[in-house]
Amino acid sequence: MEQQYLSIQKISELTGISTYTLRYYEKNGLIHPITRAAGGRRQYSAGDLEWIRFLLRLRTTGMSIRQMQQAAHLRRQGPSTAKERRQLLEAHLESIKKQIEALQEHQDAIEDKIVVYKQWEEDYPLKEESK
Amino acid sequence: MEQQYLSIQKISELTGISTYTLRYYEKNGLIHPITRAAGGRRQYSAGDLEWIRFLLRLRTTGMSIRQMQQAAHLRRQGPSTAKERRQLLEAHLESIKKQIEALQEHQDAIEDKIVVYKQWEEDYPLKEESK
């Protein structure tokens, strides 16, 4: 029999989420109750890891704890919530698209500003046209 | 004589930044000391407004207060800091590009997940293949 379960420490290393935060997420329903080994130790499955990585995706794209709670809640209801989960993700996808659009616009504006500074660099140290 | 100056209230309306925050930014050096009218009231110029809008750009692209302080500080030194300012912006531009890349990757992953849910929606309510 292979040891297919992962300790909280290992999960922490694999995901970059601290053990504190992993317990905090579980306590707050972002992660379902992880099965326990003797002595009450958490043993994470590959599926658990996958879910945590998905959470990480949501988190780094700006989803709040509250919304992640909602997503996890729906997931625990089983496949009958597929539609709601899809809708939640679609809404989040929209938000990601808007973030990207906004960032691209800002990127352009900042690139323009950089061009202005480059011009100044050429002008300033040579002549005193401080205009 | 035209009234070319704007009150703090007006700036707040034009930028969406509260008057509290505008004063907070000024106190913390993100905004240079605004010229005062009789009684010490701030009168913002068009240039001030422009700078505040630029700050907003930096803020919404994830720049911290500290970095914005730095940007404002360089600006107050005059055109001789053009190079440093350019470098600061270039570094920030890099960070924006990385944000966009990461978001796009997450976008793809979430789109895939949505496809999975759509499949479930077709499968689940019809048959009991809860595999």
Place this chain on the structure above:
DNA sequence: CTACAACTTAGAGCGCGCTCTAAGTCAACT
């Protein structure tokens, strides 16, 4: 004349998302 808006300093409070401590228990490893 009276509202109202703005000003000042100094500091409290808040929501978010962790992060850590305390204090005690338990089990596996060496």
Place this chain on the structure above:
DNA sequence: AGTTGACTTAGAGCGCGCTCTAAGTTGTAG
């Protein structure tokens, strides 16, 4: 037998970026 790592609950603390209050002053508009 001792060390290590995990566990529990409950709660404090923190960094960030505001947000607001207090309390008193002064100027402008109707």
